[in-house]
Amino acid sequence: MTEVATRARHEAVDTLFADWASGAVPGGAVAVVEAGEVRHLNSYGFANLATGTRFRIDHVMPIASVTKHFTTFCVLSLEAAGRLSLEDVVQERFPGMISVAAPITVRQLCNNTSGLRDYITLASLAGGRLMMGLDKGIISDLIKRQYGLNFEPGSAFCYSNTNFVVLSWIIEQVTGKPLGAVFDELIFTPLGMTRSRLVEDPNSKPEHTVNGYVGSRRGGFSPWHWDSHGAGDGGVWSSLEDMAKWEAFVQTDIKASRIFSRMREVPVLPGGQSSNYGFGLYVGAEFGLDWEGHSGGYDGYRSYRLHFPGHNLGVTVMANQTIDPGAAAFEVARCFLEEQHVLDQYAGEYFCGELNCRYQIEAIQGQLLISCAGPFELLMRLPLTRVGDHRFRLARAALLQWDLEFPTTFEFVLDQKGRACDLTVDCEWARQNRFERVR
Numbered sequence: 001m002t003e004v005a006t007r008a009r010h011e012a013v014d015t016l017f018a019d020w021a022s023g024a025v026p027g028g029a030v031a032v033v034e035a036g037e038v039r040h041l042n043s044y045g046f047a048n049l050a051t052g053t054r055f056r057i058d059h060v061m062p063i064a065s066v067t068k069h070f071t072t073f074c075v076l077s078l079e080a081a082g083r084l085s086l087e088d089v090v091q092e093r094f095p096g097m098i099s100v101a102a103p104i105t106v107r108q109l110c111n112n113t114s115g116l117r118d119y120i121t122l123a124s125l126a127g128g129r130l131m132m133g134l135d136k137g138i139i140s141d142l143i144k145r146q147y148g149l150n151f152e153p154g155s156a157f158c159y160s161n162t163n164f165v166v167l168s169w170i171i172e173q174v175t176g177k178p179l180g181a182v183f184d185e186l187i188f189t190p191l192g193m194t195r196s197r198l199v200e201d202p203n204s205k206p207e208h209t210v211n212g213y214v215g216s217r218r219g220g221f222s223p224w225h226w227d228s229h230g231a232g233d234g235g236v237w238s239s240l241e242d243m244a245k246w247e248a249f250v251q252t253d254i255k256a257s258r259i260f261s262r263m264r265e266v267p268v269l270p271g272g273q274s275s276n277y278g279f280g281l282y283v284g285a286e287f288g289l290d291w292e293g294h295s296g297g298y299d300g301y302r303s304y305r306l307h308f309p310g311h312n313l314g315v316t317v318m319a320n321q322t323i324d325p326g327a328a329a330f331e332v333a334r335c336f337l338e339e340q341h342v343l344d345q346y347a348g349e350y351f352c353g354e355l356n357c358r359y360q361i362e363a364i365q366g367q368l369l370i371s372c373a374g375p376f377e378l379l380m381r382l383p384l385t386r387v388g389d390h391r392f393r394l395a396r397a398a399l400l401q402w403d404l405e406f407p408t409t410f411e412f413v414l415d416q417k418g419r420a421c422d423l424t425v426d427c428e429w430a431r432q433n434r435f436e437r438v439r
Helices: 003-016 064-080 106-110 119-125 136-144 161-175 179-188 240-252 254-263 325-337 340-344 396-400
Strands: 028-034 037-044 046-048 060-062 212-216 220-224 236-239 282-286 289-298 301-308 313-319 348-352 357-364 367-373 379-386 391-394 409-414 420-427 430-437
Touching (some): 003 028, 028 325, 037 240, 064 236, 106 161, 119 161, 240 254, 240 313, 289 325, 301 325, 313 325, 325 379, 391 396
Antiparallel strands (some): 212 220, 282 289, 289 301, 301 313, 379 391, 391 409, 420 430
């Protein structure tokens, strides 16, 4: 990729997070790594609103369930070393670890087909608050008191944090070391991820952390404090800088590539249906390309790791506010996967007589932008993101500036030459609004 193209894409990503860069609001950080090379590494907004400290790429925050793929990476590394088997039956290999009678394998734990009930949900049913006050003893008790299952092991998929706590116990028993020490030994220390570690005790948080916030720009933001034991289901804290190192390793190391190839394998369920969950990773297709990824979320913190193996392109989004990190990650990926000439066909001016309104569509630096000139204030160059062949919606950041019903879509109609001639804008309470291309 040329320097000009890299700079253009860098600017396109910055446009997506313009709302984080304006005003005293929580923010986040975004990394793009391609074929082991960092293409974008930037932070936006504030890490601490009270002190006015801006978010930096070396700031640390919990990545929550993104932790899960670190756990399964360690499991598969131990399997490669001959220290365990994915077909090991937990009750036989590790007696007393769980109480259910139906045999559950290590593989079923990794791909969420064990049937074990989610301990966080069980805590809520027992009167607990979500992710508040769940110490190590309570979590262990909730898991070991389970005698029933959601379903017969291997017969269905159900996301359950319990699976990854049990995997944590297995790793510790096999290695004779605490899970955090195993993460350090196999991942963090070799890669120089100096600000990453497993945080088991909420009272021993790392230095250089960002505050988590709940709320909104309009209603105001309030700090949110994490107060639960961390394990292999969601206990890792990291920085964007460290996550970029991890992504480069995954893309370039032969051993890591082999392990991740296995992590993308999904189980075939009874009836021939496949799950969309591999080993601590969701898999799917977007933009006609295969992807793997996982979100992480506590109140006040959101993260997402996304990777397109066919293009060796990885995106990490971290935020200290409540957003949809997956949507943001895919919007970033499109900036690097979308070709400029594909967007040029939509550029032009469109008019709707019923609304007495003009839309100006521009294709700039691999991104489609919309400006709105009508009876009200002028809205300028808000980013659109593709959701279909010729259908788009406002990117996440633009929704704060344009009060559109979500999800409002913008669909282009092409003529025989493949050039957009009309634009149809659709939302639930006002459908089929036609804009004719006038320039």
